Amino acid sequence: xxxxxxxxxxxxxxxxxxxxxxxxxxxxxxxxxxxxxxxxxxxxxxxxxxxxxxxxxxxxxxxxxxxxxxxxxxxxxxxxxxxxxxxxxxxxxxxxxxxxxxxxxxxxxxxxxxxxxxxxxxxxxxxxxxxxxxxxxxxxxxxxxxxxxxxxxxxx
Numbered sequence: 530x531x532x533x534x535x536x537x538x539x540x541x542x543x544x545x546x547x548x549x550x551x552x553x554x555x556x557x558x559x560x561x562x563x564x565x566x567x568x569x570x571x572x573x574x575x576x577x578x579x580x581x582x583x584x585x586x587x588x589x590x591x592x593x594x595x596x597x598x599x600x601x602x603x604x605x606x607x608x609x610x611x612x613x614x615x616x617x618x619x620x621x622x623x624x625x626x627x628x629x630x631x632x633x634x635x636x637x638x639x640x641x642x643x644x645x646x647x648x649x650x651x652x653x654x655x656x657x658x659x660x661x662x663x664x665x666x667x668x669x670x671x672x673x674x675x676x677x678x679x680x681x682x683x684x685x
Contacts (some may be wrong), residue, residue, distance in 0.1 A: 530604075531568050532563075532565035532566070532586065532587050532588070532620060532672075533567070533586060533587065533588045533589070533590070533593060533682065534543045534566075534567045534568075534569055534571045534580045534585070534586045534588075534589045534590070534645075535556065535566065535567070535568050535569065535571055535589075535590045535592065535678065535682060536549070536569045536576070536589060536591050536592065536612070537549030537550045537552065537553045537568075537569065537571060537576065537591070537592050538572050538593035538630065539593050539594050540578065541571065541585065541661065542582060542659060542660070543602040543658065543659065543660070544655075544656040544657055544658050544659075544660040544661075544662060544663065544664065545594050545601070545652070545654030545655055545656055545657060545663055545664050545667045546593075546594045546657050547661070547663055548592070548593070548594050548652045548654070548667050548670075548671070548674075549572075549592040549593050549594070549669055550570050550571060550651075550676070551668070552592045552650070552671055552675055553568045553569075553570055553592065553672050554570075554676060555588050555671055555675050556568065556674065556675050556679070559643070559675065560675065562682070563596070565677050567586075567650060568624070577630060577675070578636070581644055581645065581647065582636070582640075582642045582644060584642075584643060586645040586648075587645055587646065588645050588646045588648070589646070589647050589648070590647075590648045590650060590678055590681060591630060591647060591649045591650070592649075592652075592678070592680075593630070593650075593651060593652075593666060593673070594651070594652055594653075594657065594667075595649070595650070595651030595652065595653065595654075596653070597651055597653045598653075599653040600653060601653055601654060601655030601666040601667060601669075601682065602652065602653060602655070602664075602666030602667045602670040602676075603611050603652075603653045603657055603670070604648075604650065604651060604652040604673065604674050604679065605635055605651050605671055606648060606649070606650050606677050606678075607631055607646050607648070608646075608647065608648055612632070616671065618674075622663045625675075630649075637676075641685050644659075648681060650674055650677065650678055652667055652670055653667075653672060654667060655667060
């Protein structure tokens with residue numbers, strides 16, 4: 530059992546939606562992370578369910594592009610109490626393969642499952658189009674996001 534997971538959500542084939550993977554790659558490359566930290570790239574709904582509801586972690590940091598109402602590249606670290614999560618209507622999707630973070634957390638709550646402490650690192654995207662390239666504004670925010678996550682790790 531690891532103590533902490535850092536999860537990259539989003540689709541790296543959709544431009545700035547790949548920021549989560551880019552942040553994890555930089556954390557792995559530039560920071561000495563303890564053995565108790567798992568970096569989970571390209572998280573699918575199943576990965577998120579397992580990490581957040583499987584009882585494996587004490588704390589999880591979720592990194593994703595997020596609509597923050599800010600300029601592209603601006604970012605925030607926040608907890609669930611400060612988040613307004615939106616998602617798909619589960620009554621119409623019929624599958625947890627399409628579940629968002631919001632639906633995953635709602636499932637955990639409905640089943641009274643113990644969840645880890647969750648911190649979200651959200652980055653305002655510029656473009657969510659078919660591309661493997663992250664916009665320059667979002668790319669420039671990656672080192673700051675990594676520093677904030679690393680500091681978050683050291684507060685535990």
